[in-house]
Amino acid sequence: MGWRQATERALYGPGGFYLRERPASHFRTSVHASPLFADAVAELLARVDRALGRPADLALVDVGAGRGELLTGVLAAVPPALGARLRPYAVERAARPGGLDPRIVWRRGLPAPEEGLRGLLFANEWLDNIPVDVAETDPRGAPRLVLAGPDGRETLGGPVTGPDAEWLRRWWPADSGPGTRAEIGRPRDAAWARAVRALESGLAVAADYAHTRASRPPQGTLTGFRAGREVPPVPDGSCDITAHVALDACAEAGRRTVAERDAREGARRGARPAAADGRREPGPGARRESGGEA
Template sequence: MRWRDAMRTALYGPDGFFVRERPADHFRTSAQSPHFARAIAALAADVDRALGHPSVFDLVDVGAGRGELLYGVLAALPPPLRRRVRPVAVEVSARGDDGVTWRTELPRGLTGLLLATEWLDNVPLDLTRDGSYLDTELMPCGPVDAADAAWIERWWPAGPADIVEVGRSRDEAWADAAGALDAGLALAVDYGHLRDRRPALPTATGFRDGREVPPAFDGSTDITCHVAMDSIAAAGPDQAGGRLLDQRTALHRLGVTAGRPPLALASTDPLGYVRALAEASEIAELTAAGGLGAHWWLAQWSGLDHREVPLLHPHT
């Protein structure tokens, strides 16, 4: 079976991994951190200012997992904005209503902030080699169609032996999700790469119980693959391409930085010192150069000039 179809069934079919499992039980993501949520709350306040404080501010998380990020952001928002926020979690295995509206489909006509953290890497995609689609054994299983051939030509220079991870399905998913915003900011956070540094080896892999494992197509593992961030930027709603920056820089701009507490605190307030140390190490994990800090943030504006959202703007 073609890789993309097998990945779709394995993750989202009747016994699919994400239909049954809680992502946080199997891998650690930024969205699970209260410090990350605090940064997103600061960003939401910035977007709200730029929108002129609308009476309803949509806060939508696409691929929300169990809502860890949404609940964290809601807790960190300033009360006047919190009262105007309409929170929506979009998730294949939607939960009950508990102050957050859970949906399997994306609502449209939104004004506010749309989030997609580590969603696009789970959007099923094709693998190809030398003009053929590949199956789950990485064997050829049919010729690449014209649309994917054009994507490969534009985005992934490859020799005949190279495996290409075709990002066109992610481009379409992102264009559709970001297009749900009438006005505001769409933010995708994910691991990925750009055209001049595509990976030499496939990034497609599996995760289970906190460990990287070979991808299994029976629904027993996550299956993920890095994201071509420049191609999703070109597919999104922002004609200027939006802002693409690494997580470390983004979090610094939003006021989340790791600093060791002063040693003197250890004698005056030992408990406070231990707490501050733990906080610093959590932030260090979010901003680590070879880890989560290298994740990409793609911020794209709709119906709004990006200079009106200063926190992520390069010149502030």
């Protein structure tokens, strides 16, 4: 099977890594490294609150919430007046941990657009754990699907076709010859578009290890982590499996989602759609943030 299916089973299937383990036991994100991160998110939340006119219900949606560490930190950091209006949501496929603040709503999936949430959606190192397939360029220059066995051994499968091939041509073309690899980020683009749709208005932010088309790594970035150490990716549930994010592609999917929604809303009101501003391309560097007004 391809790496996307193998990773999905290893991380989120019965007895999967993320359903069984505490992520903080195996790797540290900014959330775990310092309480200053929660303080910074609390300050961003306050700015969003002011921009929205201090609504009666202010949503904070933490996507890929782990064990709720970020929301716990933000709840402790915000002023009481803001905290009284705050509606914190943890989106996480693992079970709700014991002892979590009862104000935190725990859910397995993203809020539906019909819920009309207004506020801040924050996805910290979430996109890099959305499973993706891997392609490798064969001697004839054609991208082929990389198949993964339960022990992590790889073989080349058939050619990459259809929407995945179109995604590669646009976002990660094979410019370096046979043997180069690419992670097909289309599932992440779709996931980010769904995340942006979860807010009626506010700000959606993704922070992750990432790259842009100008700096794609020729061998890809697929890897594993166990007990704080980088290890070969083996899809047997024994380790985390991750790959850096083509965040420019995700950002474009988010912009397109907002523009389409603005167009529908404008048509419904009989008005010209508003410009979709406030969104930006990620800049150079290894770590990116993608922000979009929803």
